[in-house]
Amino acid sequence: MSKIDLRSDTVTQPTEEMWRAMAEAEVGDDVYGEDPSINRLQELAADMVGKEAALYVPSGTMGNQVCLMAHTRRGEEIILEDEAHIFMYEAGGPAVLSGCQLHRIPGERGVLHPDDVRAAVRAENIHFPETTLLCLENTHNRAGGTVTPVQRMRELAEVAQEAGMNIHLDGARVFNAACAEGVDVRRITEHVDSVQFCLSKGLAAPVGSIVAGTEEFIARCLRARKILGGGMRQAGIIAAAGVVALQTMVDRLEEDHANARRLAEGIADMAPFTVDLDSVQSNIVAYDVDPEWFSAPAFLDELRERGIMANPVTPQRIRMVTHYQVDSADIERTLDSMTEVLSQW
Ligand SMILES: Cc1ncc(COP(=O)(O)O)c(C=O)c1O
Structure with missing residues (x-):
């Protein structure tokens, strides 16, 4: 994988x-x-x-x-x-x-x-x-x-x-x-x-x-x-x-921004997460995790099992950053994996 x-x-x-x-x-x-x-x-x-x-x-x-x-x-x-x-x-x-x-x-x-x-x-x-x-x-x-x-x-x-x-x-x-x-x-x-x-x-x-x-x-x-x-x-x-x-590499940054936007919009539809879509303006997506569901590190451990890595910013906040080694198919796989983790939680 x-x-x-x-x-x-x-x-x-x-x-x-x-x-x-x-x-x-x-x-x-x-x-x-x-x-x-x-x-x-x-x-x-x-x-x-x-x-x-x-x-x-x-x-x-x-x-x-x-x-x-x-x-x-x-x-x-x-x-x-x-x-x-x-x-x-x-x-x-x-x-x-x-x-x-x-x-x-x-x-x-x-x-x-x-x-x-x-x-x-x-x-x-x-x-x-x-x-x-x-x-x-x-x-x-x-x-x-x-x-x-x-x-x-x-x-x-x-x-x-x-x-x-x-x-x-x-x-x-x-x-x-x-x-x-x-x-x-x-x-x-x-x-x-x-x-x-x-x-x-x-x-x-x-x-x-x-x-x-x-x-x-x-x-x-x-x-x-x-x-x-x-x-x-x-x-x-x-x-x-x-x-x-x-x-x-300067002129291709817009791809990273488009990928970040797609990722943020997908995450915004998932119940445990809150994304301020207005703050997603470049290649970073930071979002809050509802503590009634899980902590950010607990969720990220599950995601890592599926080959996807991201960092917690605080115990209830996650940051994902797009770059040239992440393409739109990777964004879809990330969203699918996140949905899978949630369905099994
Ligand atoms: C806004 C900002 N300034 C400075 C730095 C420091 O860069 P470096 O990790 O190369 O020391 C970073 C690194 O993430 C950053 O995000």
Whole structure:
């Protein structure tokens, strides 16, 4: 029985073209700036998101953290959404590495309201930390892949400008956001000072993320990456797959979104589950499990017996993520298997 892995879009295997590019990659020592494949990836990535310069980093987490290190000084405050990845899942990095305090404000389906951000900015007062950075997440992972619309990005940028704050975008899945909105990704990134996006999620490269911003900002990120030990020598081998990811995997993301929608609509018809269909905007389907039926892990154990894998987000919430190794037949098989588990419960 073949497996269907819906745990994350990080589980994707490289495409044939990526394997070939990796085997044939021209490499050099990137700490000397001499790896042609990395340089090519960085130039292509900067151009795609409309920024002056870009830097290849090993992971999305490192990308976010080097940006925070480059933007802030110790003792400053960063505004971000209540369940932002930077707060939830980066092991306290902002406290450890940047010495910054996080000011979390709830969004609606992960989307911040400009008035709430404005109200959260600290007044000039010796007792308060200085608010110097706003972090956005688009699409928003914990909220279930929701999109901050371009118009909202613009409004948030206006608030940041009024308050003298920079904006960093955790755009791990920013190409999914652009696809969901039907816009060039630059329409999103033009509103932020820096962006981090992952090559190793929906774009299916094996390793790595990009940070992008001004030349001067990226020079500071390079130093921060060095502090974290993220200089990777002949990493052109993996960067070559990143180039293929940017060239071949962006335009197909709409397939993942269509599969997620079909999955969500099927799940919405099943009694023990509640799906907020309005929050299914990209490649993530998150839904609640009625505790009178079972817990999320108990149900997922049964599904795993049938070759289908997904993760619980909480004891009563499940997340399923579509990606290029899940096709529409896999979605139908997943729905059929879920129906079968329910009928036997
Ligand atoms: C929104 C968001 N930011 C950052 C990351 C971190 O990426 P990585 O796992 O490459 O460190 C993730 C990973 O899931 C994410 O979803």
